[in-house]
Amino acid sequence: DAGVIQSPRHEVTEMGQEVTLRCKPISGHDYLFWYRQTMMRGLELLIYFNNNVPIDDSGMPEDRFSAKMPNASFSTLKIQPSEPRDSAVYFCASSLGQAKPGLAGGTYNEQFFGPGTRLTVL
Amino acid sequence: GDSVTQMEGPVTLSEEAFLTINCTYTATGYPSLFWYVQYPGEGLQLLLKATKADDKGSNKGFEATYRKETTSFHLEKGSVQVSDSAVYFCALSDPRYGGATNKLIFGTGTLLAVQP
Numbered sequence: 001d002a003g004v005i006q007s008p009r010h011e012v013t014e015m016g017q018e019v020t021l022r023c024k025p026i027s028g029h030d031y032l033f034w035y036r037q038t039m040m041r042g043l044e045l046l047i048y049f050n051n052n053v054p055i056d057d058s059g060m061p062e063d064r065f066s067a068k069m070p071n072a073s074f075s076t077l078k079i080q081p082s083e084p085r086d087s088a089v090y091f092c093a094s095s096l097g098q099a100k101p102g103l104a105g106g107t108y109n110e111q112f113f114g115p116g117t118r119l120t121v122l
Numbered sequence: 123g124d125s126v127t128q129m130e131g132p133v134t135l136s137e138e139a140f141l142t143i144n145c146t147y148t149a150t151g152y153p154s155l156f157w158y159v160q161y162p163g164e165g166l167q168l169l170l171k172a173t174k175a176d177d178k179g180s181n182k183g184f185e186a187t188y189r190k191e192t193t194s195f196h197l198e199k200g201s202v203q204v205s206d207s208a209v210y211f212c213a214l215s216d217p218r219y220g221g222a223t224n225k226l227i228f229g230t231g232t233l234l235a236v237q238p
Binding site for chain 1: 168229
């Protein structure tokens, strides 16, 4: 398998422009995650989907950010309008199955990360 | 809320030195704990994990033991190599006893630089 694919790998844009980041999860995976990585805030979960349905978007910073997953093999993260403080590396990750924490030791399904998109907003 | 705290970097070591990267956590319930590694220009990869207290995760010479009494999951390696240079992230699963989630909470990451 090719792993999680993200495009573009680098994006430079001007403040106010719309930016769309794309992700193709590993085939068969039913969970998809969008993260943002910055020096100041580290790695933050923005939103995640299960079977194409958004489950938790509490990490989305504001209304300028939106994410969609129209089918099992494609997701987008859109920023409109973009601002310089949105400059970061954005990662997409996917996993298979539902984790089950528990007293005697839960199960966990590994998240596989894409290579990231480095976004620079001037 | 739930959180992960790991030591500040960068950590600079000579090849074959002993490595410890400290990680402590705050969580309710029974979280699973993880170390992820990020090599330059790449995404994160799972390095090792432990799903219950006293479990030891190990991979590629790295080890970490889930210590519930000290809420810690320190990463160790007996002899580091130049190829181990990367950023290391400690993480926990979002623990919801009786429920299930695939969410992860990450620490801020620790940069390790190994010199020949």
